[in-house]
Amino acid sequence: MKYAGACHCGKLKASFETQKTPQALGVRTCQCAFCRAHGAVNISDPEGVTTIECAPGDVERYTFALRTADFLICKTCGVYIAAVIGEGDRIVSTLNVAGLRITEFLDIDEAPMEYGAETTEDRIARRYTKWTPTTFSDPALAAANFGPH
């Protein structure tokens, strides 16, 4: 199945393809201060495909703490849509289905996650194992380095 969503103003769009049902895939709520401030609810599937469609000038690539990933925030409406790590043909991401309003994933029991005790190396390794292979429609973003920085 293919699922799609956008930020509040519509400038950042994302689609997500997976063989799993939303129930089987599940949703996670990272308990870090950034994710709680945004009410983020996240999904990923290492066997799926995510496509992010936006213009480079419309997206803020916010980085904090260990600076191991970029958090994509709409410069117009302020919605956080995805966290992205990697570069070239090895870019992976997790989508915030609450920010993107991907409604099929919004009525599922949330699994709270605590990642604060991870080392930097563990965090990077987990993301490459668990997050979704990702492409950007915009060539400049496709060529960008999303971390670690």
Ligand SMILES: [Zn+2]
């Ligand atoms: Zn927006």
